[in-house]
Amino acid sequence: MSNQTILWASVILPWVSVFFLKKEDLKRYMPVALLGSLITTFLTEVGISLGWWVVYENIFPLINIPVISYSGYLVGIIWIFKFTYRNFLKYLATNLIIDSVLSVFILRWFSRRGILDIHISDLQILLLSTIIAFFLYAYQLWQESDMAIKCAPDLQPAASKHLDEKDKTGNPS
Numbered sequence: 001m002s003n004q005t006i007l008w009a010s011v012i013l014p015w016v017s018v019f020f021l022k023k024e025d026l027k028r029y030m031p032v033a034l035l036g037s038l039i040t041t042f043l044t045e046v047g048i049s050l051g052w053w054v055v056y057e058n059i060f061p062l063i064n065i066p067v068i069s070y071s072g073y074l075v076g077i078i079w080i081f082k083f084t085y086r087n088f089l090k091y092l093a094t095n096l097i098i099d100s101v102l103s104v105f106i107l108r109w110f111s112r113r114g115i116l117d118i119h120i121s122d123l124q125i126l127l128l129s130t131i132i133a134f135f136l137y138a139y140q141l142w143q144e145s146d147m148a149i150k151c152a153p154d155l156q157p158a159a160s161k162h163l164d165e166k167d168k169t170g171n172p173s
Contacts (some may be wrong), residue, residue, distance in 0.1 A: 003113055004057075007058065007059045007067050010067055010071055014072040017075060029085075032136050033077040033078045036132065037074045052119055052120045053118045058115075092130075102125075102129070103129065
């Protein structure tokens with residue numbers, strides 16, 4: 001099997017699983033998943049600059065952006081939060097197991113196939129992933145708290161209004 005087939009499959013297959021999610025779960029956890037993807041994209045760029053890893057092969061048009069950040073990682077965050085959110089120990093244990101499989105098996109297999117080359121240890125990758133997991137859990141807690149509503153009280157209601165509705169002052173929203 002060619003590397004391009006593997007990379008395209010790693011993009012398409014996780015997104016197929018989204019059809020099995022409830023619409024409410026997708027809406028609830030998509031912001032934290034997008035944040036996680038953004039963080040991993042940034043971390044990938046930093047890692048390339050610092051020589052932690054080298055990406056040799058990717059899919060067009062994602063030249064330096066890792067395909068897993070916007071496929072398996074993003075969809076995986078949604079599924080992990082769906083089954084473990086509000087139980088931090090379960091969330092942490094699930095993340096440690098999945099991140100261990102990712103760092104020890106999947107990334108090393110990509111390395112053996114010539115897709116990328118990793119110059120940091122599996123433990124360092126696991127540590128980075130765990131730090132991101134803590135941050136994402138804290139973000140989701142904040143997202144669902146009253147503090148998030150107080151920080152941006154008009155954000156949710158304005159987003160759900162129809163364009164032709166007027167606010168209480170008679171001005172278009």
